[in-house]
Amino acid sequence: MRKYKTKTVAADPRGVDSGPHFMDGDHAIAEGALAAGCRFFAGYPITPSTETFERFAERAPEVGAMFIQMEDELSAIAANIGAVWGGQKVMTVTCGPGFSLMVENIGLAAMTETPMVITNVQRAGPSTGAPTLTAQQDMMQAKWGPHGDNAMIALSPDSPQECFDLTIEAFNLSEYYRVPVIILADETVGHMHEKVVIPPADQIQVVPRNNYSGPKEDFRPYKFDGKGGHPMTRAGDGYHFHITGLTHNERGYPVVTAEQNKIVVTHLMEKINGNADDIVRLEENDIDGADVVVVSYGITSRIAVKAIQDARKEGIKVGSLRMITIWPFCENRIRELAPKIKCFVVPEINYGQMVLEVERCAGGKCKVISVNHCGGAVHDPEVILDAIRKGSK
């Protein structure tokens, strides 16, 4: 269970459908959002994320939430930004082609420090690609999608249960750091049916919206200090906020100068990268004394388990590092491990994306083998096993 730097409250029981369920990852994401207090959802249907969208539509009236299907992804994300400043917690789901359209206003959300959760249930690209087939090809897009420098948080679930859990974490992180948080799921996890246990509402920690309530003259929607936890506001509270995608001061007014741009961008980067220790969550197994460490995430980490088991049978000392947090990248941990091991093996369903980060941080101190595999299907564990064997030599 993640610990937060701020106070949490129990979830609103109205949104929590407690008990054991048999559901797929997409549905679990919708349930996670409702449990986390999300009461607004504007979206646009796209395979393979549509199930989240449909479940929210069905559950909205009984939970008292607003659901709207917009005319496209451009407007879906824009409506969500409007809704956040209207006072609601919001989410939307999509996959690659839709995410590409949303990128415009994900940038606006980052610049205006608007908390929201965006799920990308990745499918094979590029372009329309293979809509029903799995992929992990949008890992870099989640970080570098919007133009200009900005830092995002991205989490990657490997099971329907984690889809539920991480969606709540995503909301909590997004509220504290006032940043869009991206859930990088994939088609396989999204459409995989498994047991999902939704705990009772009082056992779910929720970071509530932090709305300013002080005197009007002291109201500032921003504080550029590279930290999280700053209050925001909502329409109708009488503070007459102004938010803009332009470089702005702490009152939210445009100040288009090089000096101010530095102040704003430094804050946007530092509040995430400077707090990586708080945000990064990893799952590690048998790392101590390992010669080879398999770095994986999402559905690929579950395929890797089989390869790791087989490698152990062959007597290879192999550990596993599963990235639950994708961005910010677990730089410190990779730097720490690199001199101690022989090789990182990085399987992923793309042409080699996160492996670039592993290589960068390993800095030549150990081998790095990319087990890249284009979109469409999960790995054959045998391929990962081969890489582990090579790495151990």
Place this chain on the structure above:
Amino acid sequence: MSMDTAKFKNASPMAGTLRMDRMAHIWCPGCGIGSEVNAFAEAVKRSGIDPDKLAVVSGIGCTGRVAGYVDFDSIHTTHGRAIPVATGLKLANPNMKVVVFSGEGDITGIGGNHFIHAARRNMDIVVICNNNFTYGMTGGQVTPTTPHLAVSSTTPFGNHEYPFNLPFLADAAGATYIARWTSMHSRNLIQSIEEALSRKGFSFIEIVSPCTTLYLRRNRLGDGVDALQFYQENAVLKHGADTREVDIDFQGKIIIGKFVDKNKPTYSEALDERCVKVVGDDYELYGKTVPEREAEEKAEKERVAARRAAVQAEEEKAKRVVTKVSAKIPVKSSAKKAPAKVAKVTKASAKTAKKAAAKAPAKTVKKAVAKAPAKAVAKKAASAKKTAAKKIVTKKAAAKAPAKKTRK
């Protein structure tokens, strides 16, 4: 801001509705946006709406800067996305009155899809569209409403495309209130915006407005005053006009008025109705049942009406004070100075009037005389002279400017 400047700014009659700490604004001299914002601020004041319950959303461009100057909750969005952001804000916080104030390139070019869909849904927002036929902020490119044959930086040989007829577009998409004015029609505009603010559903107000720096200059149409003169002479008031017939040709007639005003359930009303059918009377949105929300709305409506009455009463009072003060002026002020000033003015105006009368086209005067009833003849003839006088001034200015190109 020095204390004196602050004091000066805060003494402005617009201080309650505009962010005076953000003045001066970026708009060019002669631009129509300033008077539109003034009209908007005045309409808000008169409407009685609580300034804390009003949000303004703008897109990108010259008009996109409106959100930053009005003293309400405001969002300056990305290009074209003002309407969906407003949609989200309204649905998330139904107690807010949400206004989109943006340009025609933003609303009907890059944001055209959002415009028609918000109209189709009858989303409860007011959309005010400054239509100046050009992308001003980027240097005067052609927009979806630039008249056929007009010159822009990207149609240097005259616009070969045909423009949108915005009221028709809004009408076809399902907007329930549609009006068009020019930036010169301040009184109508104030009334129209006030009316839109007081109703429910998708309200669209188009304001034809001059871009002096780019559109007027490139097309050699003179300056801001020339544009206002043009509007005065070429705007044709036609309430209830068939929206199919309100196209704007290059320097042609501009049909203005309120074209559409009809009732239809808003997006939220229609959604509530469905949800009550499915969930029953217990149906709640954000923890409030439909009757609870309706009661809140009714209470707010009453508060707005009370504020509106108070504003009206204050205005009446102010008018009486002005009358009293002006009645006192001759008594209080130095008797010599005041009449001298008046005399000077009279002399000057007499001179102009004489000149004007001599040069005024006989036709105009005759026409006015022939058509007007006996009582109004004198008044109309006088105004015709006035118009003629203005024309002379304009002609003089035009003579200095490079020759106008004829395009017909």
